[in-house]
Amino acid sequence: MNTLEIKNLNVSIEGQSILKDFSLTIPKGEVHALMGPNGTGKSTLAKVMAGHEDYEVKSGGITLDGQNILGEEPDAIAHAGLFLAFQYPLEIPGVSIANFIRAARAARLPEGESINAVEFYKELYQKMDDLKMDRKFTARSLNDGFSGGEKKRCEILQMSMLNPAYCIMDETDSGLDIDALKTVSEGVNLMRGPDRGFLVITHYQRLLDYIVPDVVHVMFDGRIVHSGPAELAQELESKGYDWVKESFATTA
Amino acid sequence: MSNSKIQDEAISVDTEKGNFSYPEDYAYDAGVGLSEDTIRYISDVKKEDEWVRDFRLRALEIFNKKDMPTNWATKDLENIHFDKIRYYLSKGQQPSRTWDEVPDDVKETFERLGIPEQERKFLAGVEAQFDSEAAYSRMKEDLEKEGVIFVGSSEGLEKYPEIFRPYFGKVIPSTDNKFAALNSATFSGGSFIYIPKGVKLKQPLQAYFRINAENFGQFERTLIIADEDSEITYMEGCTAPKFETATLHSAVVELVALKNAKIQYITVQNWSSNVFNLVTKRGMADEGAEVKWIDCNIGSRLTMKYPGVVLKGRGARGEVLSIALANNGQHQDTGAKMIHLADDTTSNIISKSISIGEGRSTYRGQVHMPKHLKNCKNNTECDALLINTNSRTDTYPAITTRGQNNTVQHEASVSKVSAEQIFYMMQRGLSEGEAMSLAVNGFVNELLKAFPMEYSVELKRLIDMEMEGSVG
Structure with a gap:
């Protein structure tokens, strides 16, 4: 029951089939990496899980700890415990980071309860320190005019403040220099534990040097074609995605 | 929810709270329709001087002669049936000075709206108008001792003609527009305020306007005179219940800031969606004086309002900060006018509009700088935010600048809340309504910082409620 489970998921957009009988199980306490070439359906998977309405789900199921989330509204899925760190975080002008996170936290509270502002800021500042973010950032508009690295740090800050059961990270490493990559990874590693599962979607093995996965999955043409231990990421890095295409395209 | 839900220390003028009415039992009722007899009836009830009655009758003539401005404004104005409106309703009350003396139903009305609770909190004085006349009016005693006058329009004209008559109808003459003429003919209630030389009010004065009766027209008249070196902040809040038929609110507000005086006039209106709100507001700023309008328009079927400042004296400053929120079935036709008539005058207009659904x-703006003037400056920013694809926004800026070293800066933008932004916020756990509300709050956030705290909190709360209501 303590798993994120995707079963035989078939998804298309504008008539084109993207995910083909995709299945994946992530138990709590584990970090799974999902690697694969561009256009193979990794980001589609992330958005479908989060409840994006642009995709047409033909069949299949997604459950969080046994609870169905497929077809639910994005906010209901978030409340059920899923967090998606976006590949391209959206800018929300005029809404400060602190107010945004506070509103997101408040949305999870039962009717009539409110947030203790002092404790909230204490926790927020602690987590910003962990991510080496300047405290002045709390007053800045969410992602508005942020550099790529700042946006990604801000995603991880939100992820850690919202305490999700399952974290989906969509190409969090893109746009990060090596220092930012280390800091972000440390932030993620701090969140690892028996009560949380991770799906780290990435193109490159580099991120997985810092966030060492329990399982690596290789995705190609809408499904997982190969899974293995952390070392698989290195093998993939040295052999390249052509190796995937050659080895698995025919079986697809 | 957003920040505003956490801070609930707000004043309350939202439509849900305002959506109730009490049985009508009026001692004075001018009946339905508008004629000379209606005007004479109002004038008789008020026991007015001859000159006031003549002023009204001349205004009625002007009103009858003027065409509806449908050549440039919306044709929806033709749906106002002047012959079906009631122009004067009153219980024959004199404004009570203590809350206990206010009639029970009126008292309950204002208590449900959160008055006079607020008076105790942070106001220097408050007036509450129920239909045509003030039901309650009170000011802190020390202000009375300093010579501050805060009375209704009738009392002002009757008791202090030497102060108010010279400026009454001068900033906005009856000929200004059809609705200013209508107000000049039928006006009742409103606030007449005089701040003596050098007196600086630390707390705002406030008025509440409440329509209780159906098919009713509320025509309050406000005149604020700030004598040399004085300062005043005035705030007005407006509500009406949701009636089946249209209701008309047509006010005239004149501000006079004498040398080096400062007037700040703040409006948060939240009319129900059947109110035609057609208001003329203008201030005159003498040498070194400042007039600032803060105008928040939420609700109503149609609002037409363009607060203006006539910059008459050297170095005068004028400012209009406005927020308009047009929900389904609503049209906010708002803007600002800056008339520069002296050297070294500066004006600033910041307008933010939000259109939701239909x-x-x-936005209509007018900035006028004639040829003979020097060193005048205007800055105009108007930003529109569209939510949902059917929303509509139009901008009609009219800027005439001549003369030396006069500068005008105009910026306009239109932005949309995208489906991707909403998805992003919902992924964090916000409902669709909360997400839109947050985006709107973000859009007006910078401007809200210029508002007094109590009002910015209240406005945020109103926006939240509007947005939640707009999601199916």
Whole structure:
């Protein structure tokens, strides 16, 4: 029951089939990496899980700890415990980071309860320190005019403040220099534990040097074609995605 | 929810709270329709001087002669049936000075709206108008001792003609526009305020306007005179219940800031969606004086309002900060006018409009700098935010600048809340309504910082409620 489970998921957009009988199980306490070439359906998977309405789900199921989330509204899925760190975080002008996170936290509270502002800021500042973010950032508009690295740090800050059961990270490493990559990874590693599962979607093995996965999955043409231990990421890095295409395209 | 839900220390003028009415039992009722007899009836009830009655009758003539401005404004104005409106309703009350003396139903009305609770909190004085006349009016005693006058329009004209008559109808003459003429003919209630030389009010004065009766027209008249070196902040809040038929609110507000005086006039209106709100507001700023309008328009079927400042004396400053929110079935036709008549005058206009669903917002601006003037400056920013694809926004800026070293800066933008932004916020756990509300709050956030705290909190709360209501 303590798993994120995707079963035989078939998804298309504008008539084109993207995910083909995709299945994946992530138990709590584990970090799974999902690697694969561009256009193979990794980001589609992330958005479908989060409840994006642009995709047409033909069949299949997604459950969080046994609870169905497929077809639910994005906010209901978030409340059920899923967090998606976006590949391209959206800018929300005029809404400060602190107010945004506070509103997101408040949305999870039962009717009539409110947030203790002092404790909230204490926790927020602690987590910003962990991510080496300047405290002045709390007053800045969410992602508005942020550099790529700042946006990604801000995603991880939100992820850690919202305490999700399952974290989906969509190409969090893109746009990060090596220092930012280390800091972000440390932030993620701090969140690892028996009560949380991770799906780290990435193109490159580099991120997985810092966030060492329990399982690596290789995705190609809408499904997982190969899974293995952390070392698989290195093998993939040295052999390249052509190796995937050659080895698995025919079986697809 | 957003920040505003956490801070609930707000004043309350939202439509849900305002959506109730009490049985009508009026001692004075001018009946339905508008004629000379209606005007004479109002004038008789008020026991007015001859000159006031003549002023009204001349204004009625002007009103009858003037065409509806449908050549440039919306044709929806033709749906106002002047012959079906009631122009004067009163219980024959004198404004009570203590809350206990206020009639029970009126008292309950204002208590449900959160008055006079607020008076105790942070106001220097408050007036509450129920239909045509003030039901309650009170000011802190020390202000009375300093010579501050805060009375209704009738009392002002009757008791202090030497102060108010010279400026009454001068900033906005009856000929200004059809609705200013209508107000001049039928006006009742409103606030007449005089701040003596050098007196600086630390707390705001406030008025509440409440329509209780159906098919009713509320025509309050406000005149604020700030004598040399004085300062005043005035705030007005407006509500009406949701009636089946249209209701008309047509006010005239004149501000006079004498040498080096400062007037700040703040409006948060939240009319129900059947109110035609057609208001003329203008201030005159003498040498070194400042007039600032803060105008927040939420609700109503149609609002037409363009607060203006006539910059008459050297170094005068004028400012209009406005927020308009047009929800389904609503049209906010708002803007600002800056008339520069002296050297070294500066004006600033910041307008933010939000259109939701079928809601429509229109910005009309006028900035006038004639040829003979030097060193005048205007800055105009108007930004529109569209939510949902059917929303509509129009901008009609009219800027005439001549003369030396006069500068005008105009910026306009239109932005949309995208489906991707909403998805992003919902992924964090916000409902669709909360997400839109947050985006709107973000859009007006910078401007809200210029508002007094109590009002910015209240406005945020109103926006939240509007947005939640707009999601199916």
